Amino acid sequence: MAYAxxxxxxxxxxxRRVFEALRGRPRTVGELAAGQPVSRPAVSQHLKVLERxxxxxxxxxxxxSVYSVRRDGLDELRRYLERFWSDVLDAYSAEIARRVKDxxxxxxx
Amino acid sequence: xxxPLVKTIEVPCSQEKAFTVFLDMGSWWPKDRFATSxxxxxxxxxxxxxxxxxxxxxxxxxxxxxxxxxxxxxxxPYDYLNMxxxxxxxxxxxxxxxxxxxxxxxxxxxxxxxxxxxxxxKHSATSPRWSxxxxxxxxx
Numbered sequence: 486m487a488y489a490x491x492x493x494x495x496x497x498x499x500x501r502r503v504f505e506a507l508r509g510r511p512r513t514v515g516e517l518a519a520g521q522p523v524s525r526p527a528v529s530q531h532l533k534v535l536e537r538x539x540x541x542x543x544x545x546x547x548x549x550s551v552y553s554v555r556r557d558g559l560d561e562l563r564r565y566l567e568r569f570w571s572d573v574l575d576a577y578s579a580e581i582a583r584r585v586k587d588x589x590x591x592x593x594x
Numbered sequence: 595x596x597x598p599l600v601k602t603i604e605v606p607c608s609q610e611k612a613f614t615v616f617l618d619m620g621s622w623w624p625k626d627r628f629a630t631s632x633x634x635x636x637x638x639x640x641x642x643x644x645x646x647x648x649x650x651x652x653x654x655x656x657x658x659x660x661x662x663x664x665x666x667x668x669x670x671p672y673d674y675l676n677m678x679x680x681x682x683x684x685x686x687x688x689x690x691x692x693x694x695x696x697x698x699x700x701x702x703x704x705x706x707x708x709x710x711x712x713x714x715x716k717h718s719a720t721s722p723r724w725s726x727x728x729x730x731x732x733x734x
Contacts, residue, residue, distance in 0.1 A: 563599070570601050572624060580622030581605040581615055 488565035491558045494538035499523055500531040504540060504554070511544070511553035609703045613672045616699060617645045631655035645669065651677065667696070675699045 495501050499521065506517055514532065518525040532552055535541040540558035544551045605612050615622065620641035623629075629638045630653060640654040644666070651663040668676035676698040 566599055569628070570599065573628065574601055574603050576624045577616060577622050578603055578605055581607055581612065584611070584615065585607050 488561045490538040491540065491562045491565075494534050494540055494558070495562075497531070497534075499527075500534060503528055503531045504535055507541060507552055507554045511551045513549050513551055517552070609701045610672050613675075613701050616675070617643050619643050619651065629653055629655075630661045631657075631659070634659070651679075664697070668698075673701055 495504065502521060503517055506512065506520055514525060514529055517532070518528045521528055523531075532541060532543070535558075536543060538558050539555055539561070541552050542555050544553070607615075620643070623641055625638040625641065626632065631638045634655065634657075636659070637656045638653055639656050639658075641663075642650075642652045642654060644650050647666060647669040649666045649669070651666070653661045653663055655661070664677045664679040666675065666677050668674060676696060679695045679697045
């Protein structure tokens with residue numbers, strides 16, 4: 486399930502910061518590492534996880550790797566949340582219906 | 595980065611009842627599907643909701659283990675609720691506390707109950723931060 490991978494990728498606070506740093510514009514690993522309290526290799530590892538979760542894409546420009554945000558992973562996350570809240574509110578609605586149906590019976594007894 | 599997620603439903607009862615039943619979460623929440631106990635191979639013994647401002651929503655597993663789901667930030671009976679929700683996803687077990695979403699519900703008489711989740715600010719994409727709908731009352 487792709488959304489699980491997205492959740493897992495974004496559960497780590499450092500990885501989330503790396504991802505958020507890409508929101509404004511594409512960046513290189515060096516640029517990303519400069520803004521983070523972690524080493525460059527660590528940032529590279531985080532980027533690999535984000536890439537697997539379809540949250541970022543990498544593009545080679547000469548000898549540099551430039552990372553940018555992909556919508557796919559976010560769309561997957563959103564679809565999951567849509568389904569989650571639909572299911573939850575359906576259950577709530579069913580409970581209301583059950584109570585409304587039961588109410589006259591209780592009055593009668 | 596993530597657009598607001600807004601769900602609206604209509605329920606055939608009074609606003610008061612709709613609000614009250616909502617907070618009686620143990621009676622309707624799909625506990626067999628969306629609960630941390632299930633992720634641990636247990637069942638849910640209870641969903642405890644302390645219905646007041648600052649009150650907590652706690653899942654109690656059949657093994658007695660408790661999991662904090664959220665805290666009620668705004669409690670405005672029959673009209674409005676705002677909660678910080680930290681229900682963890684199976685894949686994020688230990689880091690659950692790192693993710694908190696603001697979930698709000700507004701009740702409108704003869705109208706729908708709406709649960710609105712809005713992505714705001716810079717946390718939106720990575721840690722969907724859900725807040726009240728655009729119709730939030732001033733000062734609340």
